[in-house]
Amino acid sequence: MRSQSATHSFNFALDYASTTIGKSVVIHADCLEWLGRLPENSLHAIVTDPPYGVKEYAFDQIEKRANGNGGVWRIPPAFDGSQRAPLPRFTALTHKEREALSRFFLEWSKLAVHALRPGGHVFIASNAFLSQPVFSALVAGGLEFRGELIRLVRTFRGGDRPKNAEDEFPGVCSLPRGCYEPWGIFRKPLPPGMKVSDCLREYQTGGLRRVNDDQPFNDVIPSERTPQRERDIADHPSLKPQSFLRQIVRAALPLREGVIADTFMGAGSTIAAAEASGLLSIGVERFADYYELSKTAIPKLARVPVTLSFDLD
Ligand SMILES: C[S@@+](CC[C@H](N)C(=O)[O-])C[C@H]1O[C@@H](n2cnc3c(N)ncnc32)[C@H](O)[C@@H]1O
Numbered sequence: 001m002r003s004q005s006a007t008h009s010f011n012f013a014l015d016y017a018s019t020t021i022g023k024s025v026v027i028h029a030d031c032l033e034w035l036g037r038l039p040e041n042s043l044h045a046i047v048t049d050p051p052y053g054v055k056e057y058a059f060d061q062i063e064k065r066a067n068g069n070g071g072v073w074r075i076p077p078a079f080d081g082s083q084r085a086p087l088p089r090f091t092a093l094t095h096k097e098r099e100a101l102s103r104f105f106l107e108w109s110k111l112a113v114h115a116l117r118p119g120g121h122v123f124i125a126s127n128a129f130l131s132q133p134v135f136s137a138l139v140a141g142g143l144e145f146r147g148e149l150i151r152l153v154r155t156f157r158g159g160d161r162p163k164n165a166e167d168e169f170p171g172v173c174s175l176p177r178g179c180y181e182p183w184g185i186f187r188k189p190l191p192p193g194m195k196v197s198d199c200l201r202e203y204q205t206g207g208l209r210r211v212n213d214d215q216p217f218n219d220v221i222p223s224e225r226t227p228q229r230e231r232d233i234a235d236h237p238s239l240k241p242q243s244f245l246r247q248i249v250r251a252a253l254p255l256r257e258g259v260i261a262d263t264f265m266g267a268g269s270t271i272a273a274a275e276a277s278g279l280l281s282i283g284v285e286r287f288a289d290y291y292e293l294s295k296t297a298i299p300k301l302a303r304v305p306v307t308l309s310f311d312l313d
Contacts, residue, residue, distance in 0.1 A: 010042060012259070012282045017291075021298050024271045026283040028291040031263035034284050035111035043115050043282075044205050044258025047248055047270050049125035049240055052134075054104045055097055057264075062287060065237070101130070102137045108263070109141020113188050115261075119199035119206030121252050122186040123149065125240070127157075129175075131182045143186035151181040151244055153223045183248075185219070200254060207254040212311055217251045226269075230304060234267035234297035236290060243306040245273035253279055268294035272301030 014037055016029040027034065051057035056072045064071030072089055093101070112122060122143060126134050131148075139145050159177025162169050190199050190206060199206030208217045226241045249270060252260055256279065262270035265283030267290055274281035275298060283298075285291040 010039070012038070012042075012261075019295050021271070021295065022275045022302070023279070024275055024281045024283065024298065026265065026268060026271060026285070026291065026294050026298070028286075028288060029284050030286045031284045032107060032111060035108075035115045035263065038115040040114055041117045041203075042259075043261050044117055044120050044203075045252035045260045046112055046116065046120070046122045046124070046263060047245070047252050047260055048123070048262045048264050049238060049266065049270070050105075050108070050264045052125075052127045052130050054101045055093070057287070059287070098133060102133050105134050105137035106141045109138040109143050112263075113142040116188040117203040117205050117258075118188055118191050118194070119196070119203055120188045121146070121205070121208065122184070122188075123248050123252060124184045124186065125151075126182050126184060128178055128180065128182055129157075131184065135184050138184065138186055142189070144189050146185040146187050147219060149183040149185055149248075150220045151183060151223045152179065152220060153181055153225060154179055155181060181223075204253075204255045204257045208251045209254045209256065211247075221247060230269075230301060233300045233304075234269065234293060236267035236293065236297075238266055240269045241306075242269065242273055242276065242301060242304050243308065245270055246277055246306060247308070249274045249279055249281070250277050265294060266290050267301075268298040269301060272298045272304075275299075275302035276304075 012025055013027050014029075014034070016027045016034065018025055018027045055061060061071045116122070122138075124134075124138070135145060155178035157178035158175030159173050160175075162172055162174050187206075190196070194202070194206075196206040210216050211218070221244060223244045224241055226239045230242060231239060249260055250256075258280065260270075260274055260279060260281045262268075262281065262283045265271060265285040268283050268285075271281050271283040271294065283294060285294060
């Protein structure tokens with residue numbers, strides 16, 4: 001086995017504010033700037049949950065959400081008698097905002113290609129409504145599309161009857177009720193002439209870790225909404241569940257060697273999943289409050305027990 005400390009001897013924090021938590025480092029920075037400053041070929045994988053529509057995590061929109069002032073964050077209609085938390089309204093993005101979204105992910109993709117090792121995988125969360133322009137931009141930036149991972153989860157999106165005409169068209173819904181979350185699977189192209197086996201030997205990348213000897217990694221994962229116990233630890237509007245993320249971070253490092261980055265860390269659920277799995281990871285977050293939150297949330301989330309219906313090897 002190649003040395004783990006050798007892969008982590010580089011100072012990924014550069015000159016940004018940072019904290020070490022177990023095997024992980026969390027960094028307060030803008031990830032576009034951070035990725036651009038990394039040496040070429042320094043990351044083995046990226047597992048991340050970006051701002052799907054870009055706009056919803058602009059500083060002014062985060063503030064509007066906190067003050068209950070609307071913006072792109074709207075309270076959806078109550079469901080089963082319970083009040084729902086604000087959700088960003090992606091259907092309301094204008095043509096200009098969709099163009100800005102494509103430019104953002106094009107730039108991010110180019111920087112990810114620069115920072116990843118050849119064969120390094122990217123798992124990136126999206127939304128059924130926006131995955132098409134986002135994935136196209138990632139390909140235009142140089143990442144190779146390797147398929148989609150379906151996280152089976154009831155999202156509460158869509159399924160509503162036409163607005164203000166519910167009684168007139170009771171048998172119609174304007175969008176399907178969301179029952180899955182699409183995650184793009186991408187890879188930095190292998191160098192010409194290299195096979196996956198060569199890439200594994202040279203860069204410890206190129207493939208995905210199997211679930212166990214009997215099962216490969218599958219691209220449909222039954223999941224759950226983030227449990228309240230985890231939400232109580234980390235009050236972030238987009239917190240992902242440990243039961244899901246621990247399967248993803250594990251798959252992203254085929255030999256369990258190297259460094260995973262989450263460039264849109266939020267409260268640090270990906271980093272916690274890596275910690276729980278004994279893997280090295282780096283989280284980058286631009287918003288100071290979420291960066292601070294991650295420092296206390298990661299060790300607690302990493303200790304949350306999860307039950308899977310199969311054994312990971
Ligand atoms: C969808 S949330 C991720 C939440 C995360 N999955 C969790 O469980 O906490 C996206 C995060 O990216 C952050 N962000 C947005 N733009 C960024 C940028 N350019 N650099 C770093 N972080 C950014 C936002 O502040 C937000 O916390």
